[in-house]
Amino acid sequence: MKIAILGSRGRLGAALLKCWASEPDFTVRGFARPEFDLLDLASIDRALDGGESFDWVVNCAANTNVDACERQPEEARLANAVSPRRIAERCARTGARLIHISTDYVFDGRAREPYAEDAAPSPLSVYGQSKADGEFNVLSVLPTAIVARVSWVFGPEKPSFIDMLLRNALGSEKVAAIDDKWSAPTYTTDLAAWLAALIHADAPGGIYHLVNAGTCTWREYGEHALSCAAAQGLPVKTQRVEPLAMADMETFVAERPVYTVLSSARFTEVTKIVPRPWQDAVAEYLRTHPPF
C-alpha cells in the first residue's frame, strides 16, 4: 500500500513516517514544506496528482498554533479549511482514500461527559472553527474520508507539554500547570498503530476519535509524568505540580474549551481495539524516551 503523509516533519507526521517504515505492506512517502505548502494550492496538486499515485493520503499538516490562528484568521482558514478541501478533491480524482487529522477544539468544552463522534461542533476559537470547517469540507467532497480527531498529542519526534514540564522539574523545585481544563493525552506511537488498524480494516468513512483512555487536567498529566520520571531515577527536583487557572494565562489570545474528553467508541466498534489509559502511555514514553 502506498501512503502519502502530508506534514511529515510535524509531531504526528514524523511519528507516522517512522513507525510505519516497519509496517510490512506500507510504502510511505512524506511531504513537508517547501515541497508541500498548505498556503499554495498548486503544491497540493503537484504532490497528490502529479505522477506518483497513492492508495492512502494522511493529512497531518495544519496551522496548529491556536493563538497565531486567532491573530491571522485568513491564513488559518486557508491552511486548515480551504486546503483540506483541495486535498480531498485531489484524492477523489485519483481514487486515494484520505485520513484527515482534526482536533478536540472543534467543541466548546461545555459538556461534562465525553463527546461522541456525532456531537455537534461548536468551536470557540478561530483555530477550532477553521478545523471544524476543514472536517466539513473534507467530508462534503469525499464521504469516504476518515476524519480522526486527536487531543494533547505527545511523542518523541517533537517536544510537547510533558517534555517541557520535565525539563522545568529537572532544573527547578517549583513547576505549575493548568488545573481547570480537562482532556486526554494521546501518544503518537499509539496513534500510529490505531491509524494503521483503520487502514488495514479499510474502515468506513466518517469521524473517529483517537485518544488514550481517561481524563485529566494539565496539572494531573504533569504530576503523573514527574512520578514516572522519579520512579525511573531521573533527578527531578519536585513531583508536585502547582495548580494554575486558565483565567490567569495572560499569554493566551484565543479562548480555550474547558472540557474536551473524546469518546472513541466508534473506533473500538470498527477495529475492536480499546485504547490504553493515558497513564500507561505516558509511563511507556518516559521509559523508552528518557529526556537525556
Ligand SMILES: NC(=O)c1ccc[n+]([C@@H]2O[C@H](COP(=O)([O-])OP(=O)(O)OC[C@H]3O[C@@H](n4cnc5c(N)ncnc54)[C@H](OP(=O)(O)O)[C@@H]3O)[C@@H](O)[C@H]2O)c1
Ligand atoms: N498537538 C496537539 O496537541 C494536537 C491536539 C489536537 C489536534 N491536533 C491536530 O493533529 C495534527 C498534527 O498536529 P501535530 O501535533 O503533529 O502538530 P505540529 O507538530 O505543529 O505539526 C503540524 C505540521 O504542519 C505543518 N504545516 C504548518 N503549516 C503548514 C503549511 N502552510 N504548509 C505545509 N505544512 C504546514 C508544519 O510544518 P513545519 O514543520 O514546517 O512547521 C508541521 O510539520 C493537526 O491536524 C492538529 O490540528 C494536534
